[in-house]
Each structure stands twice: as structure tokens, then as C-alpha cells.
Amino acid sequence: MVIVLERTIREDDKTRLRTFLEERGFRVREIVGENETIFGAVGSVAIDIREVEVRPGVERVIPITKPFKLASRELQKADTVVAVGPIKIGGPRIVMIAGPCSVETEAQIMESARIVRESGAVILRGGAFKPRSSPYAFQGLGEEGLRLLRKAGDEFGMPVVSEIVSTQDVSMFSDYVDLLQIGARNMQNFELLKAVGASGRPVIVKRGLAATIEEWLMAAEYVLAHGSENVILCERGIRTFETYTRNTLDISAIPVVRKLSHLPVIVDPSHATGIRDQVPPVALAGIAAGAAGLIVEVHPDPDRAMSDGPQSLFPDQFEKLMRDVEALAPVVGKELSRIPTRGRSIGAAGTGGARPALSADVTAGPVPVAFQGERGAYSEMALLRFFHDMEYRAMPCRSFRDAFDAVLSGAARYAILPIENSLAGSVHENYDLLLQYPDLTIVGEIKLRVEHSLIAAPGTTISDVRRVYSHPQALAQCHEFLRSHEWELVPFYDTAGSVAHIAEQRENGNAAIANAGAAEVYGMEVIKAGIETNPSNYTRFMILSRDEDDSDTGANMAGLVFSTPDRPGALFSAMQILADAELNLKKLESRPIAGKPWQYMFYVDVELPAGGGAFPDALERLRHVVEDLRVLGIFRAA
Ligand code: PEP
Ligand code: MN
Numbered sequence: 001m002v003i004v005l006e007r008t009i010r011e012d013d014k015t016r017l018r019t020f021l022e023e024r025g026f027r028v029r030e031i032v033g034e035n036e037t038i039f040g041a042v043g044s045v046a047i048d049i050r051e052v053e054v055r056p057g058v059e060r061v062i063p064i065t066k067p068f069k070l071a072s073r074e075l076q077k078a079d080t081v082v083a084v085g086p087i088k089i090g091g092p093r094i095v096m097i098a099g100p101c102s103v104e105t106e107a108q109i110m111e112s113a114r115i116v117r118e119s120g121a122v123i124l125r126g127g128a129f130k131p132r133s134s135p136y137a138f139q140g141l142g143e144e145g146l147r148l149l150r151k152a153g154d155e156f157g158m159p160v161v162s163e164i165v166s167t168q169d170v171s172m173f174s175d176y177v178d179l180l181q182i183g184a185r186n187m188q189n190f191e192l193l194k195a196v197g198a199s200g201r202p203v204i205v206k207r208g209l210a211a212t213i214e215e216w217l218m219a220a221e222y223v224l225a226h227g228s229e230n231v232i233l234c235e236r237g238i239r240t241f242e243t244y245t246r247n248t249l250d251i252s253a254i255p256v257v258r259k260l261s262h263l264p265v266i267v268d269p270s271h272a273t274g275i276r277d278q279v280p281p282v283a284l285a286g287i288a289a290g291a292a293g294l295i296v297e298v299h300p301d302p303d304r305a306m307s308d309g310p311q312s313l314f315p316d317q318f319e320k321l322m323r324d325v326e327a328l329a330p331v332v333g334k335e336l337s338r339i340p341t342r343g344r345s346i347g348a349a350g351t352g353g354a355r356p357a358l359s360a361d362v363t364a365g366p367v368p369v370a371f372q373g374e375r376g377a378y379s380e381m382a383l384l385r386f387f388h389d390m391e392y393r394a395m396p397c398r399s400f401r402d403a404f405d406a407v408l409s410g411a412a413r414y415a416i417l418p419i420e421n422s423l424a425g426s427v428h429e430n431y432d433l434l435l436q437y438p439d440l441t442i443v444g445e446i447k448l449r450v451e452h453s454l455i456a457a458p459g460t461t462i463s464d465v466r467r468v469y470s471h472p473q474a475l476a477q478c479h480e481f482l483r484s485h486e487w488e489l490v491p492f493y494d495t496a497g498s499v500a501h502i503a504e505q506r507e508n509g510n511a512a513i514a515n516a517g518a519a520e521v522y523g524m525e526v527i528k529a530g531i532e533t534n535p536s537n538y539t540r541f542m543i544l545s546r547d548e549d550d551s552d553t554g555a556n557m558a559g560l561v562f563s564t565p566d567r568p569g570a571l572f573s574a575m576q577i578l579a580d581a582e583l584n585l586k587k588l589e590s591r592p593i594a595g596k597p598w599q600y601m602f603y604v605d606v607e608l609p610a611g612g613g614a615f616p617d618a619l620e621r622l623r624h625v626v627e628d629l630r631v632l633g634i635f636r637a638a
Contacts, residue, residue, distance in 0.1 A: 001049060002062040002075055003039040009057030017055050027225065031076050040076070042069040042225065066260065068217040070224035071231070076262040082202050082230040084179045085159035086339065087122050089232055090264030092385050093337035094329055095293030097161060097266070098318060099125035101308035102138060103145035111300040113152035118610075119319040120326070122337050123179065124149065124158040125295055129165045130307060131185045138306040146176035153178075157339055161204065161295075167195040174199055184209050184236055184271070187219045197226030204295070206234040206268070213253055217261055233257055233265040234295060235286070237272030246274020246311070249282055254289040264292040270311045276302070279313055280321045287328055293337075296321070326638070330449045330538060335385050335638065338554070366393040370403040370412035376496035376518030378448060382541040383416045384517075386446045400429050404437050407544055414443075415544045421450070422538040424473055430542075431591055431603055434632055435561065442559050442633025444543035451537075452478050453526045455499050455519045456511040462527055466509030469498035474513045480533040487511075499524055542633070557586070558615060559632035560604045562622070563593065571602065573625045578606060581614035586637075601628070608634070 005014065017039065021028050026043040036059075041052075049061045064074045081090040089095045098121035103109045113124050128145025130138065141148070146162060153160035159178035164170065165186060173180055179202045186192050187208035196203050203223050207216045220231045235254060237247025249272035257265045267286030269279045283294050299305045299312035313321065326336045369392050371379040383394055395412050397403040406412035418427045434440070452474055456465065467488045468475070474495050475482065482489065492498040495514035502510040503522040512518075516526050564570035578585055587605040592598075608615055623629055 001041050001052070001064060003041060003052060004059045004062070005037045005039065006057050006059045007036070009037075013055070013057040017052075017057065020055065021052075029070065033076075033078060038075075040070065066217075067214065068221040068261070071217050071220045071261045071263055073260060073262050078262065080230075080262045080264060082232050082264060084123060084161075084202050084230075086389065087159060087337060088389060089266070090292045092334050092388050094287060094291075094325060094334050095123065095266070095337045096121045096322065096325065097123040097125050097293060097295040098298045100127075100299045100305065101270075101297050101312060102127045102130055102140050102306055103149050103162075104141070104306050106148050106151070108300065109148050109152045110155065112298060113156045113158065115300060115315045116298050116318065117156040117158055117339075119315070119322045120336065120338065121296075121298075121318075121322070122158060122339050124153050124156070124160045125162070125181075125297075126152075126160065127163050127307070129163060129169070131163070131165055131183055132307070143172060143176075146173065150176045164192070164196060167191050170195045170199050174201060178202070179204060179232075181234075182206060182219070182223075187211055187216065190222055193219055193222035194226045197223035197228045200227050200229075202230035202232065203228055204232045204234050204266070206236050207238065207250075207253070209247070210239045213256055213260070217257070220261070220263060231263050232292075233261070233263050234268055235265060235272070235291075236268035245272070245278065247272050249273065249286070251285055251289050254286065254291055258290055265290075266293040266295055267291040268295045270295075270297040270308070270313075274311045276311055276313060276317070279311065280317065280324065283321055284324055284328055287325055288332060290332070294325070330447045330638075333449060333451075335446060337389075338636075366391040367414070368393045368395050368406075368412040370395045370397050370406040370415040372397050372400050372403050372417065373494050374496040374500050376499060376514065376521035377494065378450060378496075378515055378539060379416060379418060379541065380496070381515055381517050382418075382446050382448045382539070385448065386416060386444065386541070386543060387414075400427075400433055404433050404440060404544070407440055407546055408437060410546070413545065415440075416446075416541050417544065418539050419542045420540045421473075422536065423477065423534060426589060428591065431589070432594070435601065435630075438630065439546055440544045441546070441548050442542045442635050443545045443548075444635050445557070445637045446541050446543070447538050447638045448541065449537065450477070450532065450539055451515065451530055451535075452495075452513050452532045453516045453519065454481075454511055454528045454531055455514055455516075455524045456502065456527050457506065458523075458525045460508075460511065460525070460527060464509060465511045465527070468511050468513060469501055470513035471495045471498070477533060477537065478513055478531045481528075481531040496521070540638075543635075554636050555612075555634045556608050556610075557637035558606045558608055558634045560606065560619075560622075560629065561601055561632055562604075562626035562629040563599065563601050564626050566599075570625070574602075574622060577618050577621045577625065578604075581618035583607065583609075583613065583615060583618060603632075605637075607637075 021041045025045040026041040029040045052061050066072045081088050098116040100112045103126040126149040128140045130140040149160050161179035162177045163181040163183045181204045184206045205220050237249045240248040269283040297312040298318045302309045302312040403415040407415045420426045469490045469492045472491045496518040498512035499514045499518040499522050502512045519526050584607040589603045590600040
């Protein structure tokens with residue numbers, strides 16, 4: 001049952017309530033939510049819930065109707081986010097786990113780790129104890145395999161996952177791996193589930209070959225009931241009558257499980273299909289359906305793999321899949337998880353010495369990040385997404401300039417600012433401000449899909465609406481939808497601000513257009529989501545810092561700005577240098593120079609090959625043909 005505690009409950013009443021429940025044979029777990037604190041009480045004992053309801057400090061008692069209790073959304077409304085080392089599974093970042101089916105040799109696992117890490121995977125997989133259908137097939141290297149997997153993980157800075165098949169191996173696994181995997185064949189090996197649960201380690205519970213969703217959640221319940229709080233579910237295909245694929249991926253299980261449970265669910269497209277060429281499309285379908293990540297088999301030389309070669313991706317296939325997942329992520333409101341690049345990237349310790357480190361365990365407290373707008377603004381949504389892996393404090397600023405100032409003065413460590421919208425074009429003010437703040441550098445970028453919602457006070461229906469407030473750009477972007485209604489359109493300075501405004505006014509007939517997150521911030525409700533005319537609407541945000549050391553060493557983009565001498569072919573010579581260096585131009589934009597009528601600065605985004613390629617040389621050559629050249633930042637473009 002779920003016991004909702006009163007906000008004002010006294011500590012001693014809480015202790016007495018816990019003791020009372022435990023004496024009756026319940027296992028009690030306290031869950032502190034944003035709005036309320038609850039006790040989840042689970043056990044095989046029957047109790048008259050009125051006995052609990054009457055105790056001091058108890059607000060109400062809700063029985064959990066499902067057979068799975070700790071895994072149920074009835075117990076915990078918020079998504080569970082499982083931390084595996086620095087990687088979080090179940091939040092706004094898509095986690096890619098990859099590696100070979102089995103660890104075969106040191107060279108093979110090292111090479112696999114290098115390949116998947118370079119393409120962007122964040123956790124390394126590799127089986128050492130293989131539950132094979134045939135006793136004559138390769139059974140895995142055992143403990144030696146785990147040792148090699150750990151070595152490869154350490155070498156490439158990745159947490160590792162491997163399948164455990166025996167209760168006796170739990171403590172040995174704890175020495176080598178960060179994440180334990182319960183394989184499909186062991187999903188109902190209850191002794192194993194109990195032992196793994198008791199280890200307290202994060203666990204992936206794969207769905208059994210012929211398990212119903214309920215049986216699968218009950219398996220997770222075993223792990224949770226025995227002590228682990230960190231369970232990840234994995235849909236890996238089930239047995240059906242179909243023979244063209246190894247299994248049938250139950251894609252609908254993903255939304256079903258997400259509704260029933262707070263646990264993150266990932267997809268294994270490799271065992272689901274059994275055939276290499278079917279892995280990428282099915283993988284993307286998993287992400288589109290709401291999976292928190294993927295676990296994919298990749299081998300440096302699949303034709304020579306000792307197990308599951310036919311379903312293992314070639315390195316270049318995996319690289320392509322990673323790019324496709326990265327492109328798909330903003331469509332489903334997520335971003336790809338990345339390992340902070342050692343010592344230099346956002347989220348890792350800075351190399352600046354005197355500067356505080358930025359990782360979550362830093363003693364200096366949450367990192368202040370400035371954004372422009374009211375709470376709930378699109379910028380804050382981007383901030384939330386980008387800084388998810390870090391302990392941060394969002395600092396709302398009135399204007400873009402205030403956000404720049406906050407970083408310059410040191411009041412904020414970073415600022416996150418919109419630079420371009422895919423429909424409306426550049427945010428010129430921010431381009432101009434970049435010039436006025438030469439001490440600030442672009443250290444990162446994120447793309448956010450802009451999904452506008454019509455928002456009003458709870459209970460309002462569409463026919464009640466008379467007036468719609470929003471930023472003129474948002475109103476324009478919802479033109480098609482608004483045209484079909486006879487509403488008064490009221491331009492407002494800010495989208496989130498317009499929601500704050502109608503929340504304050506509490507006037508019947510008022511509505512606002514903003515992102516759905518803003519409705520939550522101000523206790524309003526979404527009446528209709530996705531009202532933008534063009535659903536392909538994205539905004540790029542840049543992350544600014546005062547410290548170049550915050551740049552990501554995985555950079556793939558450079559932002560430059562320069563002016564050119566006033567003579568024929570001046571811009572052409574600059575472009576020629578980039579062309580000769582085979583550097584791909586992603587954007588070129590001119591802006592007037594303040595105080596110099598009819599003279600212009602050119603803003604250029606250049607794609608960087610891995611390692612930077614000929615960029616440093618090209619930059620040197622550029623200095624000779626252009627004026628006032630400045631590197632705005634070398635960063636990882638999303
Ligand atoms: C594996 O991940 O290598 C594996 C054996 O998977 P499953 O248990 O899903 O068959
Ligand atoms: Mn396999």
C-alpha cells in the first residue's frame with residue numbers, strides 16, 4: 001500500500017509508523033517526492049487499512065492493486081533514474097550500451113571498446129558466462145572474461161555490464177562489473193533474482209523468451225524486494241510463430257511498461273531480430289516508442305565472432321546507428337548521453353586549477369547556470385536537458401545581456417542562450433552580444449524540439465477560450481491552429497511569462513501558448529499539445545562559459561567570426577582556405593558592424609573532422625586574409 005504522509009508529520013510519529021508496519025511484517029520504503037513524501041509498505045500480510053489511516057501524520061492510504069508493488073507506478077509516480085557510474089538511465093538522455101556478445105580475447109574486447117566508445121556508446125557490454133542453447137557452443141571465458149571487460153572499460157572510461165548466471169558468482173561480479181544483467185533465460189530464476197537484488201547493484205532484467213509483461217515486472221519485483229533499487233527492464237523480443245526473425249520485438253511493451261512501472265526500459269534490437277540488417281531500424285523504433293536506451297551487439301569482425309556474429313553490427317553500421325539515434329533524440333524530447341571527456345568537458349573536473357570542478361560530487365554546491373526568461377521558458381527546458389547529469393542551479397535572467405553579464409561577472413558558471421530557430425532563423429541579438437563579450441566562449445550546443453501547447457487553468461476546455469497570450473513568434477508559429485478559432489490574440493514578452501500571467505489573473509477565457517513544462521511550473525493544464533503549424537521546429541542553444549577549458553574534447557564544430565577587407569574576392573579567399581582544407585561550412589551569416597555603416601562581420605560555423613583535421617592550419621592561414629578574426633568556440637554540436 002501507499003501511505004501518503006502529512007507534510008507536517010513529526011519525526012517521532014514517522015518512526016513509530018515505520019515500526020508499527022515492520023512489526024506487522026511489512027517492508028517499508030520511504031519515497032520523498034517533489035510534492036509529497038510517502039511510505040511504500042509491501043508484504044504478504046493482510047491489514048485493515050483503517051488501522052494505518054488513523055495513525056498520526058498519515059494523510060491517506062492507497063492500496064496498490066497490481067501484483068507488482070515496488071515496481072509499480074502506483075507506488076512511485078516519478079520515473080526512476082538509475083545511475084551506473086556517471087551515466088544515468090531513465091532521464092532525458094538516451095543511453096547507448098554496446099559491445100560484443102562475448103568477450104573473446106583481450107585484443108577483441110579492447111578493439112570493441114575503442115570502436116563503440118569512439119562512436120559514442122557510454123556503457124560497454126560483453127558476456128563472460130554465456131547461457132548457450134548447445135552445450136558444445138562457446139560458453140564464455142568466465143572470470144577471465146570479466147577481468148578483460150573491466151580492463152577495457154577502465155581503458156576507455158566506460159562502465160561495464162555482463163550477464164550473471166549463477167547465485168555463487170554475485171560477489172565475484174561485484175568486483176568487476178558496474179551493472180549486472182539477468183538474461184532472458186534466467187528471468188524466472190528466482191534464487192538468482194534474490195541474490196542479485198541483495199547485492200544492491202544496478203541490474204538489467206531482460207524479458208523472458210515467453211514471459212508476459214506481468215511476469216517480467218514480477219521478476220523486477222523480486223530484485224527490488226531483495227534490496228536493489230536500481231532495476232532497468234530490457235525488452236529483447238519474445239517467441240512467436242514467426243520464423244524470419246530470431247524473436248519478435250514487442251514494441252508495444254515499451255509504452256505499456258512505462259505506464260505500469262516507474263522503472264526505465266531499454267531495448268535490445270540484436271537478440272530481438274537476430275539479423276544484423278534488421279537491427280538499426282528496430283533500434284530506432286525502440287527509441288521512438290520511448291525506450292531509455294539501447295543495448296546493441298557490435299563486433300570488430302562479426303564474421304569471426306564466437307557467438308551471435310550474424311546479429312552483431314559492423315563498426316561502421318554502429319557508427320551510422322549512433323548518428324541516426326542522435327538525430328532522432330530531439331524528436332522524442334531527449335538527447336544522447338555522452339561520457340564527459342576526461343578532465344575537460346562540461347560535467348568533468350576543469351583543468352583550470354583554481355576553478356571548482358564541475359562534477360556532481362563537487363563540494364562547491366550546484367553549478368549556477370543562467371538562462372533568459374521566466375521559469376518554464378524553452379531555454380530552461382534546454383538547460384534541464386543539457387545539464388541533466390550535473391548538479392546545477394537554474395538562474396533566470398531578464399534579458400540575454402543579463403545572462404551574458406552573469407557569466408562574465410562569475411555569478412553564473414554557464415549561460416544557455418538560443419542562437420537559431422529552424423523556422424525563424426538566427427537570434428541576432430545573441431550573435432551581436434557574442435561580439436561584445438570577447439571573454440566568453442561557446443563550449444557546447446543543444447537542439448531542442450519546439451512543441452507549443454495551448455495552456456489554461458485546470459478544467460478549462462477549448463470552447464471556454466476567448467483570449468490567447470504568447471510571444472509573437474509563438475503566435476505566428478501556431479498560425480494554422482489559431483486561424484480556426486475566433487480568439488483575441490495578445491502578444492506578450494515571453495511564452496512562459498504568458499503562462500505566469502494567466503495563472504496570476506485567473507480570468508475565465510484566458511489561455512497561453514508555451515511549452516508543456518511551463519504549465520506544470522505554474523499549476524496550469526495543457527488543453528491541446530502540438531499546435532505548432534510545422535512540427536519540424538527546432539531551436540539551437542549555445543552554452544557559454546568564461547573558461548575555455550570547459551570545451552569538450554569531442555568537439556566537432558568551430559564557430560568563427562571575422563570581417564574582410566573591402567576589396568573584390570575578400571570573402572571568397574577566406575572561403576577558399578576552408579575549401580582547400582576540406583572543412584565543411586555549416587553556416588555563414590553576415591551582421592552589420594555597430595558604428596560602421598555598411599560594413600559587416602561574418603559568422604561562420606565549420607564542421608571539424610575527428611581530431612580537428614586541417615583546421616588549425618586553416619585558421620592560421622585565415623588570419624592573413626581576414627580582419628578581427630575570433631574563435632567563438634570549439635564545441636560538440638548536437
Ligand atoms: C545477451 O545479451 O548476450 C543475451 C544472451 O541476451 P538474452 O538473454 O536476451 O538472450
Ligand atoms: Mn548475444
